[in-house]
Amino acid sequence: MADTQVSLKLLIHKNSQRVLYAEASKKFVDFLFNIFTLPLGEVIRLLKDEGMVGCLPRLYNSIEKLSDAYILSDQHKDFLLKPKVAIPGAQVPLLLPGDGSLKGTRSSYNFCFSCSRQFFREKVYCEAGSCTYCRNEINRLPSFKNPPSSSEEGYVEGMVTYLVLDDLEVKPMFITSFVTLLNEMNVKEVGSIEERVVDLGMHEGVKLLKASLQSKTVLTDVFLRDH
Template sequence: MSNSKVSMKLLIDTKEKRVLFAEAGKDCIDFLFHLLSLPVATVISLLKAHGMVGSLPNLYQSLESLNDTYILPDQKKDTYLKPMPTVSSSSVPLLALTGAGKSQKKFYRCGSCFGYVSDERGATCPSCFLDMSSNITYVAPPAAKSSSEGVGLVKGVVTYMVMDDLMIKPMSTISSITMLNKFNIKEVGALEEKVVTLGMTEAVKLLKTSLQSKKVLTDVFF
């Protein structure tokens, strides 16, 4: 999926200054659920420049700063600092969130043999005993389509309701009326619709706010 932005339609209570809920399509819901698959290190690397609270950023920085002298020869810091996501990023919008749209795999071969590859630069070729230092670019296979719905996680035949606290469920007329009753909305004229777009900046802000607030949509967009 090539989309770099997704959108949702907010229903805002202008009197109480809060987002009641949002209407969102498949692309947006796929992205929100994709947040659950992000490795902790990826979340830290995204948020450490945005004032992430707690001590995990210190743990990340400690490993990032640790000299390679102290790392076992068969281990790599990037395995922990830049782990691969558990969900194929090619099936999820806002790929820039993880950077996984670009290959993170690197392989090497020697200059004369073609039967061996290594993921460690400088390894010894078992055939000619030369250093394996010639870079080979890894090409990922195309994302498989499991159905006519295409890629991603959820189906696109319905509109979804996203609550202020990121609770998500399929949307219907009844569910919308139920929500308005739940919020005790008496003045329909105080309600306002607003379409918002999520790019990289908004996505990172949403991720950070979701770790700190129960009013995510209100805090991010209102």
């Protein structure tokens, strides 16, 4: 089962109170990469009560409040409000609240030659069954094959420590030296750096998702300015 909490080691510049970078395990990097699998509707659902800017939260709320009498009989509001991940999802830390809608599925369009209807069927690499409307056997479009299996879950290799910059740029730790990093960040004194271990749970996961859409100092915003 995926974890609900991940630890990070932050390197903080005490004078400017900013996060220089974080030393992270694969769990945190898997969580970051998994953001790109989130449907827009799921992102709005998670952030609409978090002060998200723009009009999409109001649009989301209007769909939520709209009576089912105005929705077509072969549609459902949850297709928009709680969309499923459209690609095979990796097993990643559960750092965003949900009702299971973040689990990876493979979805496809199906066509029934009996009643000439096309409809959306959510499946996980399984054969199409019967038509939703006439119950006759259907043909599945397109046909997906199982992806190659991996001995490790998630997206990245686990036997590596990753460097995550304040703007969420990710790279393996070994490709750059500590001194080089400090020079690139214009940090002159090693004594001005503080190490701090923080835990990232669902609260921080939502805050990080929001900050990643609004800021280029995500780690600083979430772990220093949000407390």
